[in-house]
Amino acid sequence: MGQFYDSIPPKLIKWILEQHLFWVASAPLSGDAHVNVSPKGLDGTFHIVNENKVWYEDFTGSTGETIAHLKENGRITILFGAFDGPARIARLFGVGTYFEFGTPEYEELISAETRRPGSRGVVVVDVHKVGTSCGFGIPIYNYVGNRPTLLNMSLTFEKHDQDDLSSGDVQRSDKGLKAYWEGHNTTSIDGLPGMDVGHLSPKPLTHVSPPDGEKWPEPEQPPVEILTPAEPPVNTSRRSLEVMKGVSVDIEILKMLAVFLIGWALSGMYSGGAVAVTV
Structure with missing residues (x-):
């Protein structure tokens, strides 16, 4: 609850x-x-x-x-x-x-x-x-x-800002993170x-360094188990129904044969002839 x-x-x-x-x-x-x-x-x-x-x-x-x-x-x-x-x-x-x-x-x-x-x-x-x-x-x-993609991508953006001092004391590059903020995050x-502040800030984009100094590593992922398509399940109820239908057909044939033989025997008796029936 x-x-x-x-x-x-x-x-x-x-x-x-x-x-x-x-x-x-x-x-x-x-x-x-x-x-x-x-x-x-x-x-x-x-x-x-x-x-x-x-x-x-x-x-x-x-x-x-x-x-x-x-x-x-x-x-x-x-x-x-x-x-x-x-x-x-x-x-x-x-x-x-x-x-x-x-x-x-x-x-x-x-x-x-x-x-x-x-x-x-x-x-x-x-x-x-x-x-x-x-x-x-x-x-x-x-x-x-954790996926390292966001950190590593941002690392590249911020490096552009750090390397570009063309705007005076403001670290900002057209390829940097502050330009990205202005283009995608202002509305x-x-x-x-x-x-309305971050992309205009004169403060440098200082950050912690990756473990190896270059980039954050990908996490170790366990091996992927490839699953093969399973056999379609057997519909036992349908199969049983089909078997029962087959048995029903055989019984009907036997019934028809029995009626035919009985009728043949009776017709012989009434006509005065002897009829031997072997089943």
């Missing part, structure tokens, strides 16, 4: 922080605009301040829907689901605030020494309701690892305003 709380129950905190994936839902005020749901990953990006406040590091994406929606109305829901262990779903309902790269609030939570490539902001959520439900319909999956698909 589903349960609701006014804050995050202590029993959920450890489980939430162990999850590798969560979803963020937001929507504009207009009934004709688009509701957005975004999956979020990368271990260590979600943080619980207390039972009524959480925040997560937001990375560069193809659009800026969550940013625009939070700036317009602040409504947000964060969903977690168990893919292993006991089934469980948890939703955090709250009001969110978006702080972009280059703002003091962003720097209070993410320092230059801890920032990862592609980080464009933080979402701080004041949680006012928490809902849990069974999650019995959620499939079971095995976690393999939502419905035309709502999105990022």
